[in-house]
Amino acid sequence: MGTRVGVGTSGAVDGAEGPAAGRGSVLAVDAGNSKTDVAVIGADGSVLGAARGGGFQPPVVGIEAALGTLERTVERAAAAAGLPARGLADQVSACLANADLPAEERDLAQAIRARGWGRDTEVRNDTFAVLRAGLPSGAPPRGVAVVCGAGINCAGLLPDGRTARFPAVGRISGDWGGGSGLSEEALWLAARAADGRGEPTALTRTLPGHFGLDSMYELIEALHLGRIPFEGRYELTPVLFETCAAGDAVAASVVDRLAEEVVLLATVALGKLGLLDEETPVLLGGSVLAARQPRLDGQILELMAARAPKAVVGVVAAPPVLGAALLGLDRVGADARAHARLAAHYA
Structure with missing residues (x-):
């Protein structure tokens, strides 16, 4: 699969203090479920400072606690740039996991704006960071991205600002896939195989x-009683792919279902934007899709060729914080040299 290489809320910050990175500078934030990357970008596209912090999960810990974790990461990035966090940049470009609905984007933008990190603030779902990171600079942004990491989501964008989006808040919004969905499906199938209700599989x-255990019964007990923390089940997604690669038919059925879901999201988004019959980038990102699993890659390409033959499928290898930073540079009207310098830093 070859590699080809924004809906927001903004507002001025009152009373921002201290020296900033300069007019046209950007504070870029890519906050995922498991980790957060922050970078301070000069108006010329140079990276002045960066830091990595923990995941961003407002539904689990609340907005204030999640923003507290983010604030500490911003402060470390500002310190690396030799600047105070308040009034740090001209533009805050934050691409956040769990900002799945426009209402959530508005609430998070207001909360971030109150921190005073920049003069203007724009918040988008983190899928837009992957999309922007995979699109060429200098051309109006146009394409579709599917992200599969801890969860799964898809977004499409046209140059006039129109988007195609999904609520992506879990099963109640029709979602299936991501590390959580894959691990749960693998556990379900293995449990049924172990007690005779399901098809035999090496997953048992x-x-x-x-985890160094001898049976599914032991694993079920360890998960249920908390001897293995809840997050530990996400470690099973790579095991699922390894079992598939070894020739297990049940594991392969899960991988094939994920390919179907990825292509369904992409083609629905293309259809909503009127792009099914046009050559359009379809960009894949997130830890599951970026792992380049052969069967998953092959199935996605085969299905896309049948359903959207003009789509140009690629995998985004660049870190999503690049996309957040590029969206910020877009917002401040940075020139092509700034975009090129930034892209070269993350190449």
Whole structure:
């Protein structure tokens, strides 16, 4: 699969203090479920400072606690740039996990604006960071991105600002896939195989074996009683792919279902934007899709060729914080040299 390489809320910050990175500078934030990357970008596209912090999960810990974690990461990035966090940049460009609905984007933008990190603030779902990171600079942004990491989401964008989006808040919004969905499906299938209700599969051996256990019963007990923390089940997604690669038919059925879901999201988004019959980038990102699993890649390409033959499928290898930073540079009207310098830094 070859590699080809924004809906927001903005507002002025009152009373921003201290020296900033300069007019046209950007504070770029890519906050995912498991980690957050922050970068201070000069108006010329140079990276002045950067920091990595923990995941951004307002639904789990609340907005204020999640923003507190983010604030500490911003402060470390500002310190790396030799600047105070308040009034740090001209533009805050924040691409955030769990900002799945426009109402959530508005609420998070207001909360971030109150921190006074920049003169203007724009918040988008983190899928837009992957989309922008994979699109060429200098051309109006146009394409579709599917992101599969801890969860799964898709977004499409036209140069006039129109978007195609999905609520992507879990099962109640029709979602399936991501590390959480894959691990749960693998556990479900393995449990049923182990007690005779399901088709035999090597997952009954490989899943408990990952934790040094001998049976699915032991694994179920350890998960249920908390001897293995809840987050530990996400470690089983790579095990699922390894079991598939070894020739297990049940594991392969899960991988094939994920390919179907990725292509369904992409083609629905293309259709909503009127791009099914036009050559359009379809960009894949997130830890699951960026892992370049052969069967998953092959199935996605085959299905896309049948359903959207003009789509140009690629995998975004660049870190999503690049996309957040490029969106910020777009917003402040940076020139092509700034975009090129920034892209070269993350190449």
